[in-house]
Amino acid sequence: MALMNKMRQSMKTILLILVLAFVATIIFDWGMGGFRSKRPQGVIAQVNGSDITYKEFDQAYQQELKNQREQSGSEPSGYQIQQIENQVFERLVQQRLLGEIVNDLNLIPTDEEVGEELWTNPPPLIRDTPAFQDSNGVFDMRRYQAALDDPQLDQQWESVIFYLRNTLPFQKLGTLLNASVVVTDDDALIEYMKTNTKIKVDYLFFNSAEYNDAVGEPNDDEILAYYNEHQEEYKQNEQRVLDYIVLPLKASKADSNAVFSQAEDLIEDASSGQDFAELAEIYSTDPGSAENGGDLGYFNRDAMVEPFSDAAFAADEGEIVGPVLTQYGLHIIKVEDKRIQNDEEEVKARHILLKIEPTNSTRDAVRDEALYLSEYAQETDLRSVAEKDSVTVNTTQPFEEQGFIPGLGMEQRINRFAFRSQVGDVSGIIYTDRGYIVAQLTEIIPEQVQSLEDVKSRIINILKTEKRMELAEQAAQAAYGKLASGTPIDEVAQQDSLELQQTEEFTPGGTIPGIGREPGLAGKALGLNIGDYSEPIKGSRGYYLLQVVDKSEFDQEDFQAKKENLKTQLAVRQRNQIFGLWYQKVKEEADIEDFRSDFF
Numbered sequence: 001m002a003l004m005n006k007m008r009q010s011m012k013t014i015l016l017i018l019v020l021a022f023v024a025t026i027i028f029d030w031g032m033g034g035f036r037s038k039r040p041q042g043v044i045a046q047v048n049g050s051d052i053t054y055k056e057f058d059q060a061y062q063q064e065l066k067n068q069r070e071q072s073g074s075e076p077s078g079y080q081i082q083q084i085e086n087q088v089f090e091r092l093v094q095q096r097l098l099g100e101i102v103n104d105l106n107l108i109p110t111d112e113e114v115g116e117e118l119w120t121n122p123p124p125l126i127r128d129t130p131a132f133q134d135s136n137g138v139f140d141m142r143r144y145q146a147a148l149d150d151p152q153l154d155q156q157w158e159s160v161i162f163y164l165r166n167t168l169p170f171q172k173l174g175t176l177l178n179a180s181v182v183v184t185d186d187d188a189l190i191e192y193m194k195t196n197t198k199i200k201v202d203y204l205f206f207n208s209a210e211y212n213d214a215v216g217e218p219n220d221d222e223i224l225a226y227y228n229e230h231q232e233e234y235k236q237n238e239q240r241v242l243d244y245i246v247l248p249l250k251a252s253k254a255d256s257n258a259v260f261s262q263a264e265d266l267i268e269d270a271s272s273g274q275d276f277a278e279l280a281e282i283y284s285t286d287p288g289s290a291e292n293g294g295d296l297g298y299f300n301r302d303a304m305v306e307p308f309s310d311a312a313f314a315a316d317e318g319e320i321v322g323p324v325l326t327q328y329g330l331h332i333i334k335v336e337d338k339r340i341q342n343d344e345e346e347v348k349a350r351h352i353l354l355k356i357e358p359t360n361s362t363r364d365a366v367r368d369e370a371l372y373l374s375e376y377a378q379e380t381d382l383r384s385v386a387e388k389d390s391v392t393v394n395t396t397q398p399f400e401e402q403g404f405i406p407g408l409g410m411e412q413r414i415n416r417f418a419f420r421s422q423v424g425d426v427s428g429i430i431y432t433d434r435g436y437i438v439a440q441l442t443e444i445i446p447e448q449v450q451s452l453e454d455v456k457s458r459i460i461n462i463l464k465t466e467k468r469m470e471l472a473e474q475a476a477q478a479a480y481g482k483l484a485s486g487t488p489i490d491e492v493a494q495q496d497s498l499e500l501q502q503t504e505e506f507t508p509g510g511t512i513p514g515i516g517r518e519p520g521l522a523g524k525a526l527g528l529n530i531g532d533y534s535e536p537i538k539g540s541r542g543y544y545l546l547q548v549v550d551k552s553e554f555d556q557e558d559f560q561a562k563k564e565n566l567k568t569q570l571a572v573r574q575r576n577q578i579f580g581l582w583y584q585k586v587k588e589e590a591d592i593e594d595f596r597s598d599f600f
Contacts, residue, residue, distance in 0.1 A: 044595050044598075045092070045093065045593060045594050045595055045596070046591075046592070047093055047097060047100075047590060047591075047592050047593075048096070048100060048591050052093070054599055056092065057089065057092060060091070061084065061088045064084050065081075065084060068080070073287050074287070082410075082411070082412050086412065089594075089596065093587075093592060097583075098170065098173065101173065101586070102169040102173055105173070105176075107172040107173055109164075109165060109168040109169065113168065114161060114164050114165050114168065117168060118160065119145065122160075123160070123163065123167075126144065127139040131143070177578055177579055178575050178578070181571055181574045181578065185567075187567070188563045188566040191566050191569075192562060192563070193526060193554070194526065195507055195509045196552075196555070197507060197526060197551065197552055197554075198507060198552040199505065199525050199526065199548060199550070199552075200502065200504065200505050200506075200548075200550040200551070201525055201548050202489055202500055202546065202547045202549050203501055203502075203521075203544050203545065203546040204479060204489065204492070204493055204496075204501075204545045205498075205499075205501065205542060206472040206475045206536075206543040206544070206545075207472065208471070208472040208541060208542040208543075209468065209541065210472075211467075211468045211471040211472060214468075214471055215464050215468050217460065217464075218464065218467075222463060223452070223463070226459050226462070226463060227452050227455065227456075231449050234450045234455050235447070235449050235450075236445075236447065236448055236449070237401065238400070238401070238419075238444065238445065238447045239445040240398065240401075240418040240443065241395065241396055241397070241443035241445070242395070242396045242405075242414070242439045242440065242441055243383055243394070243395050243439065243440045243442050244407075244408070244414075244440070245386050245391050245392065245393055245394070245439075246394070246434055246436070246437050247370050247373075247391070247438075248366075248434065249358055249362075249363060249366050250358060251356045251362065252358070252359075252362045254362075255357070255362055256356050259329070259354050260323060262354060263330045263332055266354075267320060270320050270332065271320055276293070276350055276352075277294060277295070277350060278293065279352060280350055280351070281294075283352055283354065285329070285353050285354060285355045286328075286352075289351065293350060294350035294352055294353075296348075296349050296350060297348060298339065298346045298347065298348045299346060299348075300345070300346050301345070305326045305328075307324050308326055308331055308333070311331075312349050313345065313347055315333065315335040317335055318334075318336070319335050320332065320334045321333050321334075321335070328355070329356050330354045330356065331351050331353055331354075332351060333349050333350070335347055335348070336348045336349060370438055371428075371429055373386065373389065374429050374438045377438065382426055382439075394407055398443075398445050401415065401418075403415070405418075408434075411430070413432075413597075414430055414432075414437065417439060418441055420597045423441055423442065423443065424440070424442075425440065425441050426438065427439045469538075469542070472542045472543045473536060473538070476536035476543035476544070478496075479545055480536055489533060489545070492545075505550070508522040508523060508525065508526040509522075518537075518539045518544075521537050521544050521546065524537055525546060525548060528548045529548065529551070530550065531547070531549075532548055533546065533547040534546045
């Protein structure tokens, strides 16, 4: 009876966590919303007509921000915020698409299937609950099923049933997708050989770069022929050009003075007898030492930045010095001990770090200025407004959608604004790591094939590279002919004035010492026996001839011990690849409307 009471007491907590876990899973409210007109109010995206509301997005977004803060101990910065936004958005899109497929395939479980799953295969959270585990922490099915049979818990189990009813469809979808995954013993053997066989080879390298002088300039006919045959490669996607201003978010003189004043007060408190470690725990912004009362342990002079080390090593034991300004902020240092260790002076110290950062009033002032420029520019244009207020205007080079923006980097919100706007449109204020940005779209360059003149230099380099590789291949084939006629590889090297080199041991699945990652060479070496030599092998910079000089023997016993684990790993890899390719096609065929630029 005591055990059953304990389980009953645990159930409310278990089921609350299960419901929260359910909300975070793939099945969040799929397929709801129906088709609406473009840009409906309060909707951040539509997936095949199904709405993703801003409220739904923001709840998931705020939760992810909270998770990041708890994991890192700091506030996410501009680029991290963009990544989080994209991750949450993509997750919600995926939920809609997969939920739609689940419905189309009629994968909704029957009551009998849900009951069978509940009875025989409880969720991991249930299995990890101490109330259902024995004294060794092992899940006890009998205890669990006894709780299921308890009529007093019938209503509480409804939450678990709800969870299973909504997760089982996706398990069924996964089963369908994974049905084509077949991993054989031969697959495991190949994987084992790639990761466990140790090989050492002698090799000759025919470096294409050595044929620079032998390669002339391609003529106009060759250049034109290459251009005509490869025009698809020179198709340039639509591009955009922006004018933009950046208002840096940095501490004002008043902000700096306030931190210096705080530092002087803390020095006075510490010098008057207050516990330095307690002050550090309360005021220091150094995440690595604040929790330990600012303790830095012993360090030598080179371990710290120069201003910090100069102050610490010049101080006497017990002395409090500062404030010391470094690139990290202001430091108050208390030297606790000095010693000589391995003929080098060391100091033991604590410190309080006060970062010099913009205050809220400074942030508000910069933001208000950016907002003013954005609103005023929408009535005139950004360049006129900026010049009037003596703000520098920058212009990007042309850039593509989802691509790098010259001068700004991978700023996806700015990119999204550029490709969802018309010429003359002015953005709202966009916060980034660099500060507040306001942009205006100034040019749209349509999709086009680049002219021959624009790509001529690239074609010349390609043609010259191809000719150098051809000459390297010819030399490798000539040397291979000598090997095939019985001439030892070291004599071939001597005759052709080549250096015969030898690798350290390597495994075919990794990099080759002295060469790098050359899958073709590594794969060829795996198929050769000791003493065998290869035909010419094309690499990234030239051609190789190799001879295997050492190769570990196949360990049948070790393979048998690892085989099942290898098959499991390969199956997971295949499943991920299959899902990735399948989902990519599903997404490409979907009608996805992204309205984020209306909200951010």
